[in-house]
Amino acid sequence: MDSVTTHPFISFAPAMPQAARADTQAALVNFFQDFGFTGRQDLEKLAGWVLGTRELTLSPEAALALARWRVEGWLAEVLGPAHVGPSLLVRGRAAFVLVGGARWGADVLMRTPSSLPDAWRRAVCEAVPMSAPAEVPCQMREQQLVLNPFMDMLRRWLRPAAGQAGVSPSR
Amino acid sequence: MNAQPYTPALARPRRVMVLGLAALSTGFACVEMHRLLAAHGTTVPELFVLGLFAVCFAWIALSFWSGVAGFIQLVSNQRVPGLRWPTEEEAAEPLTRRTAVVMPVYNEDPAAVFAHVQATYESIAATGQLDAFDFYVLSDSTKAESWVAEELAWSELCRRVGGQGRIFYRRRSDNTAKKAGNLAEFCERWGRRYDFLLVLDADSLMAGDSVVKMARLMELNPGAGILQVPPQNVGRSTLFARLQQFAGRVYGPIVAAGAAAWQLGDSNYWGHNAILRMAPFIEHCGLPVLPGQQPFGGHILSHDFVEAALMRRAGYTVWLVPELGGSYEQPPPDLLAYAQRDRRWCQGNLQHLGLVMAGGLHPMSRMHFLMGVMSYVASPLWLIFLVAGLFAALHEWFFAPATLMEFQATLPGGDAFDTVGALRLMALSLALLWIPRLMGMGLVLADREEAANMGGRFKLVLSVMLEGFVSTLMAPVMMLFQSHFVFGTLFGYKVNWSSQQREDTDLPWPEALRRHKWHMVIGVVLAVLTVAVAPGMLAWLSPVILGLWLAPAISVFTSRASLGLWLQRRGLLLIPEEVQPPTVLVRAQELAEEELEPVDDALDHVLTDPRAHALHLALLESHPAASVPAALASARRKLLAGGVEPLSPQEKSAVLLDARTLSELRGRRLGVQA
Secondary structure (H helix, E strand, C coil), X not given: CCCCCCCCCCCCCCCCCCCCCHHHHHHHHHHHHCCCCCCHHHHHHHHHHHHCCCCCCCCHHHHHHHHHHHHHHHXXXXXXXXXXXXXXXXXXXXXXXXXXXXXXXXXXXXXXXXXXXXXHHHHHHHHCCCCCCCCCCCCCCECCCECCHHXXXXXXHHCCCCCCCCECCCC | CCCCCCCHHHHHHHHHHHHHHHHHHHHHHHHHHXXXXXXXXXXXXXXXXXXXXXXXXXXXXXXXHHHHHHHHXXXXXXXXXXXXXXXXXXHHCCCCCCEEEEEEECCCCHHHHHHHHHHHHHHHHHXXXXXXXXXXXXXXXXXXXXXXXXXXXXXXXXXXXXXXXXXXXXXXXXXXCHHHHHHHHXXXXXXXXXXXXXXXXXXXXXXXXXXXXXXXXHHHCCCEEEEECCCEECCCXXXXXXXXXXXXXXXXXXXXXXXXXXXXXXXXXXXXXXXXXXXXXXXXXXXXXXXXXXXXXXXXXXXXXXXXXXXXXXXXXXXECHHHCCEEECCXXXXXXXXXXXXXXXXXXXXXXXXXXXXXXXXXXXXXXXXXXXXXXXXXXXXXXXXXXXXXXXXXXXXXXXXXXXXXXXXXXXXXXXXXXXXXXXXXXXXXXXXXXXXXXXXXXXXXXXXXXXXXXXXXXXXXXXXXXXXXXXXXXXXXXXXXXXXXXXXXXXXXXXXXXXXXXXXXHHHHHHHHHHHXXXXXXXXXXXXXXXXXXXXXXXXXHHHHHCHHHHHHHHCCHHHHXXXXXXXXXXXXXXXXXXXXXXXXXXXXXXXXXCCCCHHHHHHHCHHHHHHHHHHHHHCCCCCCHHHHHHHHHHHHCCCCCCCCHHHHHHHHCCHHHHHHHHHHHHHHHC
């Protein structure tokens, strides 16, 4: 888990001494646009947050992996251990977008979650899409119906070896 | 409270009365009919006519005596025996069992669907018993736009009411066995989490206190497998719908109370607005796939009757509980939409013919199958009866040659015809049809408050007359529609029907003329034949002929909301739910009027809207479903090649099921925008 400690409500944008690779920058911009961020300044801040000052030559893939790692850390802290798992990023991102997290600007992702208002964190937790609870699988067995017992009896009487033509077949 | 346990002996006297009186009435009418037909001896065609008459008359006689039973039940103001009702203390306790409220949907208007879910949810929350319920919208939608719109509407609903973890949404990409398969799939995945299953339709609405009472009754009556609360038609404005709503409000209580009174614990299930006991439903109600080809073979189309029969076969009772109330649905907006629904139900009910003889079923379950069949087959039987009557007369003329004048004298209106006897029989038939209606009206008139909520006594009577007049004009058209559907199903010819279920929008004249052109032709032919062969019958047949001639006009004018609302403003066809609407109806109406985010192109929406994109991917992640590989491959070829070739619906769905392709495409879109 990774976190950046900042003061509450104070913007944090690490200055980048030199420009990152354009394709890396674009990949990160796309990544954060999926969280609903649209402002150029916010997107640059977030790219800078991911890359820091030491990772300027990172490939897009490596930068995205780093971004996922950072955001997953942030989401794990906001949502709590119950949500940690392979779908943390996708579900957490949905929750973030659904509460309109991007309206708070890039700072919201760059701050330690514990410094965020409780109500806001609760809203994000409650927005995690839960389309269905855990399954309790069972089988609804197809019922056997002898559609015409009299004909069936007659058929068996006439041809003892005959199959059960009037019985509903199983799946 | 009534704690008398349900036993077959409890139902026997009631059934003997209703069925016995129906049989007696039919016997009397058949004797009278035979006397009329046998004026010059009985021919084979006349015997055939008599047989048809017996079946048709038995059907209306059963409806009549069931209505009388309902009237007595309502006047006696007592509950039917056999169900244990809660004491005041019991009713105040929290529910101890859990219920899943499920709403299967299929390409419906998401605004209306989720408005109804929210209104029902809030209504249950207001009872303080929300903890005992979870809600599921079970989508079988095949249109990508409906699917994405449902996801967004579900998410919005959860946000509004704080319903995450209590309101769920699941979509099947494979629609096996349609609605029954949709429910079965739910039961197999989540059914074991719940004690009861409350099934709603896409247009269903239920008041919270009724839902809680249903769950309470299930708790108190462990032998009850299904409780059905008859839904009441509400919420539409077209003249046709308001006629249905009014008829349902005035005559519906008699019909429902009648069925409940003599069927008791062997009643039927209508597929929605009902609560089912989950464990026996899973254990004993898995639907069989019938041998043979459609219409009688394959998956069972109308699952409800069969599930009720299987539940009853397993020893659990099935109850109709009209006194609970608070159960609503919307009627079709116009005659054509009504006929469209009838066409679907007709095929489903006729399929039950193959189950009537099935081993192990309760006799009442067999009777329900037959009654379902008769509700559609009665129309062609009456039609064949009319045609066969004419044929029988011609047959007699053919084999006993006479002049046209002599022949005409033997027909209704002729000198040699027993007009008084025929009128007596006709009056009896009409009485059987009308007396339950009048009893329903009488009950409303006797209740000052109810009558005031239906426009006052004078306007109530006027409304009954208006409803009777319009429904008489519509009856021949419905008879021809239903006959067409029955013959289409039985003889396997395709009944084309492309019209869509509409909201309260006016039906265009060209469509009405297209749908009714053959009805008008039949009306003209019937009139010409009558004038040529038996002018004396013209007066008798005039309601039929007029109904057929005017069919397009009736369809068009009754589809008009302006006309429905005009009558409403004048206090006609009013129902109490329009005058003093229950909270749940008002809330559903308010919510349905709120605009939902439009989804014109599902794929485009998911790719451009971050909210739709994030939500859709999260739901895919939770419940992954495989795309059709060929459709996905061809869609990817089209999309990633940057071409402009449009995607087919299958390709679009395949892309929407594939998270990798969606992410890739969104990345490209954002890249282009940047």
